[in-house]
Amino acid sequence: MLKEERQKFILDQVHLHHRVLLNDLSESLNVSIDTVRRDVKELAKDRKLKKVHGGATSFGFMNFRKDEGNVYLQSKKIAIAEKTVSLLSEGQVILMSGGTTNMEVAKMIPKKMALTVFTPSLHVAMELLELPEVEVIFLGGKLLHDAKFAVGGTVVNSLSQLRVDLCILGTGYLDAEFGLTEFDWEVIQVKQAMIRAAKKTVILSVSDKLHSVQKYKTCDMSAVDVLVTELDPANELLDAFRPFHLQLI
């Protein structure tokens, strides 16, 4: 692996997670910690990231607000949100999961568009309430502290009584072979119920999360109808997903 690739990987990680540990980098790159240290030092000299004891952070890490995200990722998410909104049409009844990408979608829905949206995400609900023509129905249940997301039997139960047009799932980990995966067992129960409740399933994913796998599986790729990324649909990174009967935008 070239030095350049390594440094790009390091930068990507920093942009994605806002902070990295030298040890983790050393392990995932299969190089000594010294090499990583030197790379980070170099990147820090070029002001590409900020070096701290034991790792590195993105600039503005301290002022970083959860709801703002960083510019690098943010632009990708906005691109995804724009494409996603184009899938919506007046009067539809849809389901939206949580995650920052879905929040962007909510922000980007036209002010005059009438929709009915069910969601188990506090943040998404909050955004949707800014739109006067959108009827927002919260799928109540036990809330997860970190994700601000309702899970549990109540949510799944409510979902089992629905049959909606569209289900928009954000922030999952995606892999052509293993399908859609998550790291939280309770969340996948809800997402599975969401998929069951909808005629059509749309997955939003920034390209960083393609080809990454987590512990628990939400569904196969075959259950997905549309995959939205920030990439051009012709991009080679998406080749692995072409064998499935899904729309790439």
Place this chain on the structure above:
Amino acid sequence: MLKEERQKFILDQVHLHHRVLLNDLSESLNVSIDTVRRDVKELAKDRKLKKVHGGATSFGFMNFRKDEGNVYLQSKKIAIAEKTVSLLSEGQVILMSGGTTNMEVAKMIPKKMALTVFTPSLHVAMELLELPEVEVIFLGGKLLHDAKFAVGGTVVNSLSQLRVDLCILGTGYLDAEFGLTEFDWEVIQVKQAMIRAAKKTVILSVSDKLHSVQKYKTCDMSAVDVLVTELDPANELLDAFRPFHLQLI
């Protein structure tokens, strides 16, 4: 965990709660109190927060939240919230309605107190999720755009399956003769269901709202067990409520 992450966490807490205790930080971060002390000292040197004996505060703690309207009213609400929190005890299951006063209550609940709280208010749920020991269950339903409050049959139905220790109702209009009133029909359905679901009903009201009446009636004063105002319980403004079997604090 990186030092930067710790310091960011501390700053976030300070911004959120306007004051933190070193002990709480030490516990939630799983580091010694000395480390927290050093971090706070460092942040204080950078003028990111203000260090005080036993903890830290945000700058301008005294005049905080001028942007959220009336400081005068705010201080009353904080006084009410303090009294209300004293009614709570470990392990209780409670209901909380919406409103800014209830948000203050949520902010003032001790970090270590374990509670289970049901609420139909997005804002209150949001605040409660900052408390690690509080289990938050959102009562899902159609959300009102302005109040960010869930109403409708789903909410009432969920409530009919509950029997909790305490119900805390904020922002109502109160009159000794006409009882508790509201201006929104859907909201009173929910509040009535909340009262029915609880063994004990607590009403929070700033004194400005005493002796004012709105269109729809939630309940009689006789249904109220505790009335919390910012006033001294002996204040003559409360005389009208003394004939009822309720606790004034």
Place this chain on the structure above:
DNA sequence: ATAATTCTTGCATGATCTTGCAGCATTTGC
């Protein structure tokens, strides 16, 4: 093609940073 040079990488060493603890000073609440 071969040799010299430069670059890169991993390892060893000692320096520096971080963190928790113990002992004593200071502040706070009663």
Place this chain on the structure above:
DNA sequence: GCAAATGCTGCAAGATCATGCAAGAATTAT
């Protein structure tokens, strides 16, 4: 004023960092 809580300092163990060095890879000069 007293007891308890909080704060400060120095110290020690462990982690992290900087530096020099050597072996191998890539590049350049001859």
